[in-house]
Amino acid sequence: MKVVFLAPSYPPEMQQYTRGLAEVGAEVYGVGDTPRASLPASLKPHLADYLQVPRILDDDDVVARVTEWLRGRSVDRVLANWEVMVLTAARLRERFGIPGMSVDTVRGFRDKQLMKERVRLAGLRTPHSERVRTASETRAAAARIGYPLIVKPISGAGSADTYKVQSAAELERALSAMQHVEVASCEEYISGEEFTFDTVCIGGKPAFMNVAQYLPPPLVARSEEWISPIIITVRDLLQPKLVAGVALGKQVLGALGMGDGFTHMEWFRKPDGEVVFGEIGCRPGGAHLVDQMNYTCDIDLFREWARAVCWGKFEAPTTRKYNAAIIFKRARGQGRITRIEGLRAFMRAYGDHVVEERLLRPGTPRRNWKHTLISDGHILLRHPDWQKTYEMAQAAATEVTLYAE
Numbered sequence: 001m002k003v004v005f006l007a008p009s010y011p012p013e014m015q016q017y018t019r020g021l022a023e024v025g026a027e028v029y030g031v032g033d034t035p036r037a038s039l040p041a042s043l044k045p046h047l048a049d050y051l052q053v054p055r056i057l058d059d060d061d062v063v064a065r066v067t068e069w070l071r072g073r074s075v076d077r078v079l080a081n082w083e084v085m086v087l088t089a090a091r092l093r094e095r096f097g098i099p100g101m102s103v104d105t106v107r108g109f110r111d112k113q114l115m116k117e118r119v120r121l122a123g124l125r126t127p128h129s130e131r132v133r134t135a136s137e138t139r140a141a142a143a144r145i146g147y148p149l150i151v152k153p154i155s156g157a158g159s160a161d162t163y164k165v166q167s168a169a170e171l172e173r174a175l176s177a178m179q180h181v182e183v184a185s186c187e188e189y190i191s192g193e194e195f196t197f198d199t200v201c202i203g204g205k206p207a208f209m210n211v212a213q214y215l216p217p218p219l220v221a222r223s224e225e226w227i228s229p230i231i232i233t234v235r236d237l238l239q240p241k242l243v244a245g246v247a248l249g250k251q252v253l254g255a256l257g258m259g260d261g262f263t264h265m266e267w268f269r270k271p272d273g274e275v276v277f278g279e280i281g282c283r284p285g286g287a288h289l290v291d292q293m294n295y296t297c298d299i300d301l302f303r304e305w306a307r308a309v310c311w312g313k314f315e316a317p318t319t320r321k322y323n324a325a326i327i328f329k330r331a332r333g334q335g336r337i338t339r340i341e342g343l344r345a346f347m348r349a350y351g352d353h354v355v356e357e358r359l360l361r362p363g364t365p366r367r368n369w370k371h372t373l374i375s376d377g378h379i380l381l382r383h384p385d386w387q388k389t390y391e392m393a394q395a396a397a398t399e400v401t402l403y404a405e
């Protein structure tokens, strides 16, 4: 089984997927812009070969160079788990006639308006939305949709340039802040709780499923620096509160023609119980979500994903043992971390349930919390009981404080 895997070393978790592929017996042909000499030593044994390209995001160039590189060799899969690479992988598959999702199918996972149109066409509930290119188109769409609404880039990530807009005056402010965005989505604002629906699929059917709750919703977490964002995987997927969301998730996979691999969907649950589709990608969630899912079941999804996409099998147990919570911390002050308060007391009280503590240590420069959800480090903990997990996560959010100067 020869597998071309795009971007095998960056973002860093891609190294784990490369390892997983090698562990299930694939010969991995990596393509990335990291210089060969700078590839981590731990990654090299898992790569059969590596092509360094000058610009990994230059789609045409990557397709041309990989085509040249593979001349005379046959490959069985072309895969990518990084959002910005999934279309390139599909283009390469089409060019070589390799099984897997087509460019058209993958566009349904990349283009937020097309995605919603396809999901809507299947009779599923999405926010009312329109694709807009100019200020006047946005004003006209806003008049049809009504306030409050959301304007955001069609191919956004990390809630960048995403605005909740409550009035015509606020719309004007959002429009001037978004001038660099070429194509946007103007949509009905859905208020409610926000969850993920994650899968590893084989032929569009989930071999593994997960739901996690965002506390608070990502847009809120991204607007206020003092918040410590929390994400908790839910142990009990069968509880009444989640049934409709899980059903929606499975139907969305069908509507978009999902094939093999990871999916990461976001959905809302309104106070009246109605569930609404948010967005979906045909790749794993970021910000350690795969680690959280692994801690939920004590499994290795990096490897099981590889088994699913290479051999059509999923062999890990899917029994959910824990709710796994990750708490991202943001330091007070700018510059370098100077001290951490409350950590010792927190660990004394809850240390038995903590599986990772990766807060930045004094002396380390702060990360930009607007650019990366992982902020100034995290605590990851787990417990079989949801309420206990929630309470410990809240304690980590409120009782542990990093300072920077």
Ligand SMILES: Nc1ncnc2c1ncn2[C@@H]1O[C@H](COP(=O)(O)OP(=O)(O)OP(=O)(O)O)[C@@H](O)[C@H]1O
Pocket (backbone or CB within 6 Å): 127, 150, 152, 156, 157, 158, 159, 160, 162, 187, 188, 189, 190, 191, 194, 217, 218, 219, 220, 266, 278, 279
């Ligand atoms: N129609 C909507 N109603 C309410 N909230 C919304 C809506 N669309 C987006 N949001 C909020 O904005 C956040 C970011 O939007 P979305 O997930 O579409 O973009 P994104 O930038 O790709 O997200 P990310 O990469 O962080 O997952 C959502 O998680 C949600 O909190």
Ligand SMILES: [Mg+2]
Pocket (backbone or CB within 6 Å): 158, 159, 266, 279
């Ligand atoms: Mg999102």
